[in-house]
Amino acid sequence: MPSDPDQTATIVTSRAIRAGREEDFETWVDGLYSLARAAPGYRAAIRLGQTAGFQHLLFRFDNRHSADAWEADKSVCEHVALANDFSTALHQTKSGDRVSFELPSDASASKWKRFVTTWLTVFPVLLVVSLVMRMLLKDVPQPLQLLPSSLLLTAMLQWVILPRLQRYTRFWLLQDSSGRLRHE
Numbered sequence: 223m224p225s226d227p228d229q230t231a232t233i234v235t236s237r238a239i240r241a242g243r244e245e246d247f248e249t250w251v252d253g254l255y256s257l258a259r260a261a262p263g264y265r266a267a268i269r270l271g272q273t274a275g276f277q278h279l280l281f282r283f284d285n286r287h288s289a290d291a292w293e294a295d296k297s298v299c300e301h302v303a304l305a306n307d308f309s310t311a312l313h314q315t316k317s318g319d320r321v322s323f324e325l326p327s328d329a330s331a332s333k334w335k336r337f338v339t340t341w342l343t344v345f346p347v348l349l350v351v352s353l354v355m356r357m358l359l360k361d362v363p364q365p366l367q368l369l370p371s372s373l374l375l376t377a378m379l380q381w382v383i384l385p386r387l388q389r390y391t392r393f394w395l396l397q398d399s400s401g402r403l404r405h406e
Contacts, residue, residue: 228319230265231289233281236312236326236403241275241390243308250305251279257298263288275392278325286317310393312403326403328388331395339391343383344375351375 239247251269258264263284270278283289292298293315305311312326355371388395396403 229285229317230319231283231286231315231317232321232323233283233289233293234314234323234325235279235281237277237279237305237309238311238326238392238396238403239275239277239309240393244275246308247277247305250301250308251277253301254279254298257295257301258292261288261292261295261298264292272325272327273388275389276328286315289315289317310397310401310403326396328392328396330403331392332398335391335395339387339395340384343387344379347378347383348375351378 237247255267258267258281261283265282265284267282268280270280272278281289281292283292314323316323351371351374355367355374359367359370
């Protein structure tokens, strides 16, 4: 343990995982933990799961030199590269006893990407629901036709469509133009 806690280094890697590749991620994380535990200066690892398919890995080392040496190790670099096939990452390292990180979240998603994916998903559902309601309630005034349509569409969005849409598009929604995770 270092004599000066202000020298400790923390590495945070946030990863958005492609839908259906969660088991690959679990295997990969186990391997990364093994590599970290074997490194000189390693102190601890913490995993924070934000939502399904979105994880933050924190590694603490005695000092910045130990953290940098671990990250530069050929085995670690090769192992980290494996995860790029099934996840996209944001990597941050800071030193000190009290550090602060800006973690990416689903709110970091590009607004235009979110708009396009939501609209492409909602439009066909809205079309079908509206058509069915017009057929079933053809003699009812339009505002009363829209009432069950809006309730059904909102319920489907909340519990069926958006959770699946988010799971299958998060990997893409959270990437910036260089392919890294957005965190603004």
